[in-house]
Amino acid sequence: MTTFVLAGGGTAGHVNPLLATADALCERIPDARIVTVGTAGGLETELVPRAGYELELIERAPFPRSLSIDALKFPGRYLAAAREAKNILRRTKADVLIGFGGYASTPMYRAAQKLGIPIIVHEGNARPGMANKVGARHAHVVALTFPSTDLRAAKGVTETIGLPLRQLIRDLAREGRERRRSSAATRFGLDPDRPVLLVTGGSLGAQRLNETVQTVAGQFPIQILHITGKGKDGPVREAIGDATDYHVLDYVTDMDNAYAVADLVITRAGAGMVAESSALGIPAIFVPLPIGNGEQELNAKDVVDAGGAVIVKNEDFTPEWLAENLPTYLDADKRAQMSDAARGVSPINADQRLAELTLSVLGK
Numbered sequence: 001m002t003t004f005v006l007a008g009g010g011t012a013g014h015v016n017p018l019l020a021t022a023d024a025l026c027e028r029i030p031d032a033r034i035v036t037v038g039t040a041g042g043l044e045t046e047l048v049p050r051a052g053y054e055l056e057l058i059e060r061a062p063f064p065r066s067l068s069i070d071a072l073k074f075p076g077r078y079l080a081a082a083r084e085a086k087n088i089l090r091r092t093k094a095d096v097l098i099g100f101g102g103y104a105s106t107p108m109y110r111a112a113q114k115l116g117i118p119i120i121v122h123e124g125n126a127r128p129g130m131a132n133k134v135g136a137r138h139a140h141v142v143a144l145t146f147p148s149t150d151l152r153a154a155k156g157v158t159e160t161i162g163l164p165l166r167q168l169i170r171d172l173a174r175e176g177r178e179r180r181r182s183s184a185a186t187r188f189g190l191d192p193d194r195p196v197l198l199v200t201g202g203s204l205g206a207q208r209l210n211e212t213v214q215t216v217a218g219q220f221p222i223q224i225l226h227i228t229g230k231g232k233d234g235p236v237r238e239a240i241g242d243a244t245d246y247h248v249l250d251y252v253t254d255m256d257n258a259y260a261v262a263d264l265v266i267t268r269a270g271a272g273m274v275a276e277s278s279a280l281g282i283p284a285i286f287v288p289l290p291i292g293n294g295e296q297e298l299n300a301k302d303v304v305d306a307g308g309a310v311i312v313k314n315e316d317f318t319p320e321w322l323a324e325n326l327p328t329y330l331d332a333d334k335r336a337q338m339s340d341a342a343r344g345v346s347p348i349n350a351d352q353r354l355a356e357l358t359l360s361v362l363g364k
Contacts, residue, residue, distance in 0.1 A: 002032050003092050004358070007108040008100030009038030012203075013124055013272050015047045017350075018100045020164035021122070022053055024355035029364070035092045037085070038104045058084040058104055085111035096120060096362055098354070101129045109135040118361045122354060123151050124163055124271040126298035140361045143354055145271055146302050159357065162350035163275035168256040173279050173348045177260045184260035188225055188247055195222045195330060198262035198282075203251060205229015206268055208314055209287060210236050213266060215319035217243035222330060225261065227252055264329055269296035269311070274303060278346035283329060283338035284309035287317045308342025 004025050008014040015038075022034045035054045038044030048055040059081035085107040089097070097112040098120045099105040109131070112119050121135040122143045128136075128151040136142050142153040145163040152158045165173075172180065185192035201209045205228050213226060217240040224246045228236050233250035240246045252258055255276075259265075262282050267273050269286040277284045286309055288296035303309045310329070312321065328334060347353075 002029055002362070002364070003035060003094050004032055004096055004098065005035045005037060005089060005092060005094040005108070006098045006100070007037040007105045008102045009036075009042040009044035009048075009104055010102040012043055012047070013270055014100045014102045015042070015044045016166050016272060017122060017124055017164040018044075018098075019047065019051050019053070020166055020170075020351040021098060021354050021358075022051070023167060024164070024351040025358065028355055028359065033092070035088070035094070037088060037108055038102070042102070042104075056084075056088050058088070058107060081107040082110055086115065089115055089117055096358060098122065098358060099132065099135050100124065101132045103131070105131040106134050109138065113138040120354075120358055120361060121151075121153070122164070123149055125149070125295045126271070126301060127293060127295035141357045143350075143357060145275060145350070146299065148298065148302055157357075159353075161353040161357075162279075162347040163271060164351035164354055165276060165279060165348060168254075169259070169276050169279065170348055170351070172256045172260060177262075177280060177282075180257070180260040184257040187254070187257050188249075188261065190223050190225065190247065190261055192261070195263045195332075196261050197222050197224045197326075197330075198227075198258055198265040198267075199224060200227040200255075200258070200265070200267050200273075201229050202268060202270065202273070203230060205232040205250075206287070206289075207232075208317060209266060209268075212317050212319055212322055214239040214246075216322055216326065217241070217246045219323065220326060220330065223247065225249075225258060227258065263335055269300040271295075271299050274299045274309075275346045278303045278308060278342045279348045281308075281339040281343035283335050283342060285329060286311050287314055290314040303342050303345045306341045306345050308338050308340075308345060 006018050008018045036048050037056045096118045119139045120141045121132050121139045123132045126146045137154045139153045140156040142158045144160045147160045182192045199213045214236045226248050228250050230251045233248050264283050266285045269288040286300040
């Protein structure tokens with residue numbers, strides 16, 4: 001039996017590509033053993049068991065970025081995580097380690113390197129994280145989502161393959177959004193024959209997007225499907241009043257249907273959102289998160305350069321900007337051009353490519 005150990009977690013941006021890759025490996029080797037490794041408190045504790053895969057947890061040991069109590073605790077935490085990582089690899093008789101970044105990946109990379117187990121790294125963001133920089137030093141393969149990402153395998157192969165997408169997104173891309181538009185519109189109470197603007201800040205929402213978009217209720221001959229984030233729909237509902245073409249939800253579990261009916265999306269620029277909207281050919285207005293290390297703006301760069309999307313800085317995304325510029329991106333010809341450009345940027349078969357690269361390392 002071939003045992004694949006997949007490490008990563010914390011956010012859906014790490015967990016979803018991990019699960020998509022696990023599915024692709026099982027398609028190719030039905031009797032494969034898949035073992036995932038994460039840390040307590042991450043989304044992997046919810047998403048991995050739901051997907052039916054084994055989950056091992058190791059100590060969460062974030063690298064300290066300043067002098068603090070946590071910095072003093074770091075050496076002990078990291079050594080504990082490294083011991084746990086080595087024990088997992090030995091106990092499962094791992095044939096290969098595939099890392100997706102996040103707190104679990106660094107000790108797993110170190111342990112695999114010491115045990116002589118092949119390492120494969122997948123970097124989801126345009127700006128690589130610290131864990132994957134460590135992994136790339138000893139990786140047989142480094143697989144990138146974006147060609148502009150500055151990460152290379154020190155001694156192995158580096159390829160740009162895209163982001164392994166969730167099954168429901170891959171299915172929608174292959175089916176074609178137009179084929180599902182009517183049923184998706186019915187699900188949300190929309191008219192499939194009229195344009196739809198999708199607004200989403202992810203499961204947690206984005207206050208800037210919520211506050212800005214609600215100001216254009218009733219101003220344009222479009223329908224708005226606004227997913228506000230869990231528990232954040234109240235202020236938007238109050239602001240839009242009785243606007244009949246403005247549909248508000250706080251959270252959806254079937255984003256594929258929201259994508260199916262979208263003619264334009266306003267959203268943040270996490271790697272998952274950029275890859276999914278691009279693969280589906282949805283023109284996008286990306287408003288990158290203004291905190292962090294700037295990776296969201298970099299995530300969107302390739303599709304923006306191709307003409308499939310536009311970036312608006314968080315501070316510039318105002319009611320005035322939206323009222324002035326939204327008509328440009330609602331124009332049917334403009335949307336068609338952007339859709340074609342976006343679709344050529346993000347492949348939908350990254351899960352299969354990562355599985356192929358993994359099996360090639362194992363000589364299978």
